[in-house]
Amino acid sequence: MSALDRMLLRDLWHLRGQVFAAALVVACGVAALVSMRSTYYCLLDAQREYYSAYRFADVFAQVKRAPAGLEPQIRAIPGVQAVQARVVRDVVLDVAGLAEPATGRLVSIPERRRPTLNDIYLRSGRYVDPARDDEVLASEAFAAANRLKIGDRVGAIVNGRWKQLRIVGIALSPEYIYEVGAGGLFPDNRRFGVLWMSHAALAAAFDMEGAFNDVALKLDFGANPREVLARLDHLLAPYGGIGAYDRGEQISNRFISDEISQSRVSSTYVPAIFFGVAAFLLHILLTRVVALQRGEIGVLKAFGYESTRVGLHFVKLAVAGIAGGIALGLIAGVYLGEALTDLYRDYYRFPDLAYRGSLRVIVFATVIGVLVAVTGALSAVQAAVGLPPAEAMRLPPPASFRPGALERLGLHTLLSPAWRMIVRNLARRRWKAMLSIAGIACAGGMLVIGGFFLDAINHLMRVQFEVIQREDLTVMFTETRGRDGLYEIGRMPGVWQAEAFRSVPVRLRFQHRSRRVELSALPARGELHRLVDADLKPVPLPADGVVLTDRLAAILGAGAGDLVTVEVLEGRRAVRDVPVTGLVDELTGLGAYMERHALARMLQEDDAITGVRLSVDAALADDLYAVLKGLPMVSGISIRQAMLDSFEDILDRSVRVTTLINVFFACVIAVGIIYNNARISLSERGNELASLRVLGFTRREVGVILLGEQAALTAVAIPLGWLLGYGICALLARLMDTELYRIPLVVSARTYAWAALVVALAAIVSGLLVARRLATLDLVAVLKTRE
Numbered sequence: 060m061s062a063l064d065r066m067l068l069r070d071l072w073h074l075r076g077q078v079f080a081a082a083l084v085v086a087c088g089v090a091a092l093v094s095m096r097s098t099y100y101c102l103l104d105a106q107r108e109y110y111s112a113y114r115f116a117d118v119f120a121q122v123k124r125a126p127a128g129l130e131p132q133i134r135a136i137p138g139v140q141a142v143q144a145r146v147v148r149d150v151v152l153d154v155a156g157l158a159e160p161a162t163g164r165l166v167s168i169p170e171r172r173r174p175t176l177n178d179i180y181l182r183s184g185r186y187v188d189p190a191r192d193d194e195v196l197a198s199e200a201f202a203a204a205n206r207l208k209i210g211d212r213v214g215a216i217v218n219g220r221w222k223q224l225r226i227v228g229i230a231l232s233p234e235y236i237y238e239v240g241a242g243g244l245f246p247d248n249r250r251f252g253v254l255w256m257s258h259a260a261l262a263a264a265f266d267m268e269g270a271f272n273d274v275a276l277k278l279d280f281g282a283n284p285r286e287v288l289a290r291l292d293h294l295l296a297p298y299g300g301i302g303a304y305d306r307g308e309q310i311s312n313r314f315i316s317d318e319i320s321q322s323r324v325s326s327t328y329v330p331a332i333f334f335g336v337a338a339f340l341l342h343i344l345l346t347r348v349v350a351l352q353r354g355e356i357g358v359l360k361a362f363g364y365e366s367t368r369v370g371l372h373f374v375k376l377a378v379a380g381i382a383g384g385i386a387l388g389l390i391a392g393v394y395l396g397e398a399l400t401d402l403y404r405d406y407y408r409f410p411d412l413a414y415r416g417s418l419r420v421i422v423f424a425t426v427i428g429v430l431v432a433v434t435g436a437l438s439a440v441q442a443a444v445g446l447p448p449a450e451a452m453r454l455p456p457p458a459s460f461r462p463g464a465l466e467r468l469g470l471h472t473l474l475s476p477a478w479r480m481i482v483r484n485l486a487r488r489r490w491k492a493m494l495s496i497a498g499i500a501c502a503g504g505m506l507v508i509g510g511f512f513l514d515a516i517n518h519l520m521r522v523q524f525e526v527i528q529r530e531d532l533t534v535m536f537t538e539t540r541g542r543d544g545l546y547e548i549g550r551m552p553g554v555w556q557a558e559a560f561r562s563v564p565v566r567l568r569f570q571h572r573s574r575r576v577e578l579s580a581l582p583a584r585g586e587l588h589r590l591v592d593a594d595l596k597p598v599p600l601p602a603d604g605v606v607l608t609d610r611l612a613a614i615l616g617a618g619a620g621d622l623v624t625v626e627v628l629e630g631r632r633a634v635r636d637v638p639v640t641g642l643v644d645e646l647t648g649l650g651a652y653m654e655r656h657a658l659a660r661m662l663q664e665d666d667a668i669t670g671v672r673l674s675v676d677a678a679l680a681d682d683l684y685a686v687l688k689g690l691p692m693v694s695g696i697s698i699r700q701a702m703l704d705s706f707e708d709i710l711d712r713s714v715r716v717t718t719l720i721n722v723f724f725a726c727v728i729a730v731g732i733i734y735n736n737a738r739i740s741l742s743e744r745g746n747e748l749a750s751l752r753v754l755g756f757t758r759r760e761v762g763v764i765l766l767g768e769q770a771a772l773t774a775v776a777i778p779l780g781w782l783l784g785y786g787i788c789a790l791l792a793r794l795m796d797t798e799l800y801r802i803p804l805v806v807s808a809r810t811y812a813w814a815a816l817v818v819a820l821a822a823i824v825s826g827l828l829v830a831r832r833l834a835t836l837d838l839v840a841v842l843k844t845r846e
Contacts, residue, residue, distance in 0.1 A: 063364070063372045066355070070348060070376055076828075077738050080731035081340040081435075082384030085428055087724040088333030089385055092424045093392025095326030097417045098399045102319050105409045106236075113178040115233035116143065116275035117306055118284065120291055123299025123629070127269050136290045138282025143176035144271035146261045149241065149535075149694045151687065152252075153214035154205050158681050160688045161205075161250045162240050162695035163215060166232075166273075167258035168196075176275045177234040179255060180410045184209045184228030192260035193223060196230040200238045200408055201252020213254075217264045219691035230255060234275075236407050237314040240695060241535070244647050244799060246406065247705045250698065301564040302575050302628040315407055317797040324794045332508075332787070334431045336501050336728050337384075340735055341377050341435025343494065347739050349373065349439045360447075370440040377436035378429055385428040389421055395720065481767045495736045496776045502729035502821070503780020503814045504787060509722035510810030511788040518805040519646050524703045526595050527645070530558075530587040530672035531680075533697040534687065539667045544692065548671045551686055553679025558587045559668040561655055567607075568624040569617040576611065578625070578651045580658035587672040590652060593644040600654040604640030610801065611649040612642050627662065635661050647800045729818050734825040737769050741829050766826045773822040777815045784814065 071078060109115070127144065134142045145167045152161040169175060170189035179186075179196065187194040197207055207213070212223045232253070240251040262268050274295075278287060284305050291303045306312045349356070359369055393416050400414035485492045534548055542559070549557035561580035566573055581588060583600045590598040590606060600606060605623065607615070617623055619639055627633045643652070659666050675683060687693055741748075748761050785806055792802040 063359070063368065067372060067376055067379065071380060074344065074348070074380075077340075077344050077735045078380040080734050081337055081344060082381045082387075083727050084333060084337040084340060084731045085381040085384035085431060086388035086391065087727050088330045088337055088431070089388025089424045089428050090391035090395055091333055091724065092326065092330035092427065093389060093416075093420055094395035094399055095322060095329065096423075097392070097396045097414070097420045098403070099319065099322040099326050100417050100420065101396075101400055101412065101414055102315070102322060102403060102407075105412050106315055106319065109233050109236070109409055113180060113233045114141075114174065114176050114277060115306065115312075116176045117278040118276040118287060118291065118303055119306070119309055120274050120276075120295055120303035121147070121301050122272055122274070122295045123301075124267065124270050124272055125274075125295060125298040125300075127271060129294060129298070130271075130274075132294055133274065133276070133291065136287055136294075138279050138287050139276050140279045140282075141176055141277040143275045145273045145275070146258065146265060146267045146271055147273040148218075148261070148265055150215045150217055151690070151693050151696065153688045154207075154249075155211070155213075157205060157249060159250060159684050159698055159701065160693075160696045161213075161252065162697075163201075163213070164240070164251075164253045165195075165215075165217075165261055166253060166255050167261040168255045170257050170259055176277055177232050180231040182229045182231060182410075184226070187227060187255070187257045187260075189257050189259060191225075192257065192263070193225050194227045194257070194260075195224045196228040196255040197226045198235060198238060198253040198408070199229050199231055200246070200248040201254075202226070202229050204248035205252075214688075216689070216691055216693075218266065220264075221689075222264070224254065224256075231408050231410055233311075234309070235311055236409065237311040238408065239310060239314075240697065245702050245706045247698075247701050249705075250696075250701055296632065299629060302566060304575055308575065313797075313799055317799060318403075318407070320797075321795045324791070328787075328791065328794070329508075330427075332501070332505060333724065333728070334427060336498070336505075336732065337381070338431045338435040339494075339498055339501070340731060341381070341432060342438055343498070343739060344735060345373055345377060345436050345439035348376070357447075366444040370444040373439050374433055374436050377432040377439075381428060381432050385425055388428070389424065392424065478763075478767060480764050481771060484768060485771065492772060495772050496779060498732040498736065499729075499773055499776035499818060499822075500780040500783050502725065502732050503777055503818045504784035505725035505728050506722065506814035506817050507781060507784025507806060507810055508787055508791070509725050510813055511784070511791075511806050512802075514805050514807045514810055515792070515802045517807075518803050519800070520703070520706060522591075522595065522803075523647060524699060524706075526591055527589055528699055529589065529674075531675040531677075531699055532673040532683075533670060533699075534673065534693055535670040535695040535697075536668070536692055537694040538692070539669055540692065542666050542668065544668055545671055548673065551683055553676040553683040554673050555676055556587065556674035558582055558585050558672045559655070560588070560670055560672065561658055561667060562669045563630075563658070563662070564628040565651070566626040566628060567611075567615060567651060568626065569615040569621060572615045574611065574614055574649065575628075576649050576651050578605070578627075578653060578658070580653050580655040583654045587674060590643040591645075592642075595644075598641060598643050600652060600657075601640045602654060603657050604638045604653070606641045606643055606652045607639055608645045608648075608650045609642045610645070610798065611651060612639070614649070614798070618642070625661070630662065630664070633662055637661070646803055649798055726817055726821070729821040730825065733769070733773065733818070733821045734828065736772065737766070737825045737829040740768060741765060762830050766830065769822060769826060773818060777818055780814060780818065781811050 125144075130142055130144050133139065146165075147167070148165050150163050150165055152163040154161050168179060168187070172186045181196070182199055184196070187196060201207070207226055209226060209228065212225050215222050215224050232255075235253050237246065238248060238251065238253065239246050262270070276287065276291070278284065288303045288305065292300060294300075295303070356369060360366065396416065397414040400412060404412050536544060539561075545557055545559040548554065559582075562577050563580075564575065565578040566575050581590075581600060583602070590600070592598050598606065605625065607617065612618060615623065617639055619641055621639050622636045623639055625633075625635050625637050637653075643650075653661070655668075656666065687696060748765060751761055751764070752758070788806060789804055792804045795802050
């Protein structure tokens with residue numbers, strides 16, 4: 060073993076505390092990178108494989124009723140590879156053990172199993188028997204949530220007639236990886252499910268023989284989607300087509316694609332923060348080591364060691380110091396990756412979503428860890444390489460001391476001798492103090508980021524389910540009805556208040572931009588579903604004009620006062636220029652709103668409604684549910700509390716878990732940085748502190764001088780950490796912004812307090828550890844050193 064290698068082992072042992080802290084930070088970065096990036100690749104590969112193997116469609120369209128003879132004309136559109144015409148209807152279900160009515164989406168499938176678009180993956184059971192008109196395949200999420208098994212039955216109102224449906228298989232489809240009902244954003248698998256039924260049986264039940272109301276298309280590679288959509292809309296328009304859209308607007312694909320995109324963002328930025336902090340720690344540590352070993356470096360060079368070998372020694376010191384951290388991070392990353400994949404498996408239904416450790420991610424994380432070590436060592440290497448032997452073996456020049464601002468202003472008399480020394484030292488070593496403050500601020504900022512996601516989701520829940528959606532129950536009708544539908548529902552048991560609404564599919568155009576959305580018509584001053592501005596104050600709907608969400612307005616490039624073209628995609632398909640009369644702030648989806656009577660005038664129709672929102676007496680809710688289960692005019696029901704419970708379950712099992720992991724990593728950073736700062740400060744000032752002890756200062760007074768300096772740095776760093784964390788949160792919120800939902804930039808006072816508390820506790824613990832070393836300080840040995 061060479062002298063440099065023995066020196067390396069000695070330094071590793073001597074600096075084991077600081078090296079261990081830096082290695083833990085590197086471990087956090089590697090674990091975050093491996094877990095997040097490998098989970099991202101698992102989701103991305105699972106999506107691609109599933110879409111390819113089960114022929115997920117590229118284009119979708121709904122229509123009121125189109126003849127089956129139209130299918131060859133659709134297939135003849137240039138660029139169309141395959142067509143799947145279907146019957147799709149929503150019905151009310153009565154599920155055993157569930158008091159509330161559930162909504163089932165009946166989707167037709169071929170009588171005999173054959174490859175089709177949006178094909179079925181049969182998890183268990185068998186395919187439907189074409190001779191039986193009551194057999195269905197149930198979606199796995201719905202069956203699991205309601206503990207349904209093969210052979211169980213669910214009741215359904217099918218075209219006004221009560222029917223018992225028997226489950227013969229549990230299935231999945233690439234069309235419903237994320238399973239939500241019409242207009243929904245959050246899954247409620249107990250109360251919404253997909254049921255696949257024989258095409259002949261479903262068409263006969265809804266009088267759709269020789270017709271279809273839903274079509275899916277697969278396009279040739281290189282086909283022009285816009286051209287296909289335009290031609291398909293033209294063909295379907297006479298039959299009540301409501302606007303074709305590509306897979307980018309398909310709700311399940313949008314959710315899983317947005318999740319994958321956000322996973323990619325998280326797996327890039329979060330590990331980068333950890334690695335940056337680790338490089339900073341190594342920089343401080345190795346710079347100090349070079350300063351302490353000036354004499355040894357000079358002797359080594361004087362005896363013939365080349366500068367390259369000396370510089371390589373410090374690179375090896377950095378790499379060897381964090382090698383254990385890289386190994387620990389790889390192991391922890393694989394474990395956390397499996398846990399994250401398990402969480403995704405609960406919400407996204409793939410035939411096979413298993414965690415597969417990616418070799419490329421493991422190699423990439425290892426290389427990044429080594430690069431972090433090399434980057435952290437660069438300044439130390441440059442200092443060691445550029446140090447001439449003669450200069451290295453001389454004592455470093457003494458620091459230049461002169462009166463500072465404190466003395467010039469006469470304020471030093473207000474401080475005790477110990478605090479005078481603390482302030483002077485910080486002023487004379489301002490660059491080191493600033494670096495220390497920056498490091499501690501990074502730790503506090505990471506803690507703010509850790510709590511930010513929880514704050515943002517809690518805010519989104521409060522706004523969506525308490526401020527905007529105030530109804531207890533939403534009832535959707537099978538067909539558009541007059542005001543009699545409102546009166547009929549409003550007279551039911553337990554209904555306190557009822558507000559009707561009208562939804563119509565439209566395409567909004569402004570200049571060269573357009574977007575297909577649902578235009579919702581609400582009462583002018585509705586109480587059960589309110590529109591709010593950025594300050595969460597209610598926004599009344601004007602008598603004329605359209606109100607847009609700020610996100611939709613930004614997409615269209617329109618603002619208040621602009622005229623937008625509204626192309627109605629049903630009925631007479633009216634086209635009107637309507638002024639934008641205001642903007643509202645919504646965190647979920649893209650919305651356009653009009654006053655209900657204004658929409659009726661624009662459509663030249665009577666006061667038609669498509670659903671009713673209800674405020675319900677909880678004591679009579681079960682009686683109301685029993686009545687609704689038997690109403691033929693009802694196609695679906697949405698219960699606000701059920702959606703809230705489902706969302707909170709998602710929050711408990713996913714967001715809080717990932718937040719806990721982030722907070723743990725942030726705590727490691729906080730302890731690592733503050734402990735390193737305290738140890739380095741002790742090492743740098745060992746001679747000075749020992750001299751003070753010899754001069755009669757007590758151990759407590761010396762401790763105040765050393766730890767008081769760390770306390771001052773921590774006190775300054777905490778508010779800077781808040782600012783840094785808030786800035787990164789703003790960046791992440793912007794990067795994770797999607798059309799389906801926005802991450803609100805909300806950081807609670809509790810998160811700031813938590814960040815400050817953790818940093819303060821880390822400072823206290825680090826101070827206690829360093830104070831123990833002060834107690835064992837060998838005064839004679841320290842005073843014999845060259846410092």
